[in-house]
Amino acid sequence: MKRVDDFRLRFGKKELVPIVIGGMGVDISTAELALEAARLGGVGHISDAMVNTVADRRFNAKFVKDKLKQYKFNVANTDKSMVKFDLDQLVEATKMHVGRTMEAKRGDGLIFVNCMEKLTMNAPRETLRVRMHAALDAGIDGITLAAGLHLGSFALIEDHPRFRDAKLGIIVSSLRALQLFLRKTARTNRLPDYVVVEGPLAGGHLGFGMDWADYDLSTIVTEIQRFLLAEKLDIPLIPAGGVFTGSDAVAFLEKGAAAVQVATRFTVARECGLPEDVQQKYFLASEDQIEVNQISPTGYPMRMLSNSPAIGDGIRPNCEAYGYLLDSNGCCSYITAYNREVEANPGVKRLSVKDKTCLCTQMRNFDLWTCGHNTYRLKDTTRKLDDGSYQLLSAEHIFRDYQFSTDNVIALPE
Numbered sequence: 045m046k047r048v049d050d051f052r053l054r055f056g057k058k059e060l061v062p063i064v065i066g067g068m069g070v071d072i073s074t075a076e077l078a079l080e081a082a083r084l085g086g087v088g089h090i091s092d093a094m095v096n097t098v099a100d101r102r103f104n105a106k107f108v109k110d111k112l113k114q115y116k117f118n119v120a121n122t123d124k125s126m127v128k129f130d131l132d133q134l135v136e137a138t139k140m141h142v143g144r145t146m147e148a149k150r151g152d153g154l155i156f157v158n159c160m161e162k163l164t165m166n167a168p169r170e171t172l173r174v175r176m177h178a179a180l181d182a183g184i185d186g187i188t189l190a191a192g193l194h195l196g197s198f199a200l201i202e203d204h205p206r207f208r209d210a211k212l213g214i215i216v217s218s219l220r221a222l223q224l225f226l227r228k229t230a231r232t233n234r235l236p237d238y239v240v241v242e243g244p245l246a247g248g249h250l251g252f253g254m255d256w257a258d259y260d261l262s263t264i265v266t267e268i269q270r271f272l273l274a275e276k277l278d279i280p281l282i283p284a285g286g287v288f289t290g291s292d293a294v295a296f297l298e299k300g301a302a303a304v305q306v307a308t309r310f311t312v313a314r315e316c317g318l319p320e321d322v323q324q325k326y327f328l329a330s331e332d333q334i335e336v337n338q339i340s341p342t343g344y345p346m347r348m349l350s351n352s353p354a355i356g357d358g359i360r361p362n363c364e365a366y367g368y369l370l371d372s373n374g375c376c377s378y379i380t381a382y383n384r385e386v387e388a389n390p391g392v393k394r395l396s397v398k399d400k401t402c403l404c405t406q407m408r409n410f411d412l413w414t415c416g417h418n419t420y421r422l423k424d425t426t427r428k429l430d431d432g433s434y435q436l437l438s439a440e441h442i443f444r445d446y447q448f449s450t451d452n453v454i455a456l457p458e
């Protein structure tokens with residue numbers, strides 16, 4: 045019987061344990077978590093979502109305070125179009141976050157950054173360009189392009205000296221999305237180094253509509269494999285979403301996947317960025333508490349725990365401090381929903397906004413508990429302690445369980 049460790053993820057001459065820990069913004073997949081994956085010979089992700097906030101937290105910087113100071117006059121204004129990111133500060137924050145992580149890297153593995161196109165930051169092209177260039181400058185091993193179609197992203201870094209040496213990958217949820225990407229980026233003469241195929245059971249935003257339950261990962265992977273074979277394209281495929289045990293992973297590896305990308309199991313690792321009380325909520329979750337809804341202003345369905353404090357919360361938009369979801373016109377669907385409620389409920393102090401959420405503030409405060417479909421199984425991966433809480437795990441324990449387990453067995457911690 046095979047184990048994950050019987051396979052290797054190959055990038056040229058480099059051989060890795062075929063386990064990729066997926067990006068989880070905002071700083072849920074911390075540098076510490078990614079560093080563990082790299083130390084153990086796999087691939088870890090940091091995320092550049094809300095990088096100014098993350099750099100402030102990690103390094104005691106003041107990027108958010110500075111931005112708020114600059115735009116404080118606009119806080120009560122419904123028009124957020126003038127609230128722009130200072131690109132130099134964005135570069136500095138990204139270089140701090142990525143650079144310090146890369147300096148700390150040990151072991152044979154790699155560290156990639158998850159870069160979401162949907163963080164349009166009131167200047168989509170310029171901010172994405174700056175984020176990717178700064179990450180490459182700071183020595184990141186690779187960039188995983190996520191949440192968006194990224195049809196123009198390769199072109200934005202074509203002029204970077206590391207364009208052909210850094211690993212560049214994309215996340216897709218359908219063959220169609222992959223075909224579109226390949227067609228649109230053909231001009232750069234550069235194929236992605238890997239393609240993460242994310243199915244409907246993943247955490248975070250989904251690349252499906254509300255009919256997500258009609259799809260399944262293995263079918264999509266097979267479809268993409270057939271296409272690549274027919275086109276004679278040799279691109280490593282990395283299935284993601286619902287791979288909960290080493291045996292789940294082996295099933296994909298045996299069918300030709302290059303690696304698997306996993307995340308949910310690591311949300312209860314000590315190195316994960318979620319506060320411990322939130323991690324206990326993940327352990328406690330039952331299957332019927334895990335929902336996919338449309339409250340994210342990105343327009344993509346998102347999976348989360350139904351007891352997330354963010355759901356129905358009506359806080360004032362905080363774009364002067366954050367503003368990562370402002371589109372190129374300075375709009376965000378949460379602002380529209382919030383303003384509608386303000387108008388309908390004059391004088392009411394604590395509003396409730398049911399249809400959308402202020403994703404920036406809620407993610408920053410760890411009040412939106414996004415999670416994978418299998419979160420309800422996390423309680424079976426650890427021990428219950430005498431005080432009724434669940435024991436957190438080390439990332440190494442989870443990683444090695446994926447790497448060496450057989451027969452769908454999950455090793456409990458010491």
Ligand SMILES: Cc1cc2nc3c(=O)[nH]c(=O)nc-3n(C[C@H](O)[C@H](O)[C@H](O)COP(=O)(O)O)c2cc1C
Pocket residue numbers: 065066067068069070072091093158160190191215242245246247248249284285286287305306307308309311414415416417418
């Ligand atoms: C808490 C959480 C946050 C996530 N955030 C992101 C994100 O910011 N960007 C992204 O591309 N994927 C995100 N994902 C998706 C993961 O990177 C990964 O592809 C997927 O969840 C793997 O499936 P699994 O969770 O069933 O193992 C997130 C997943 C989780 C569980």
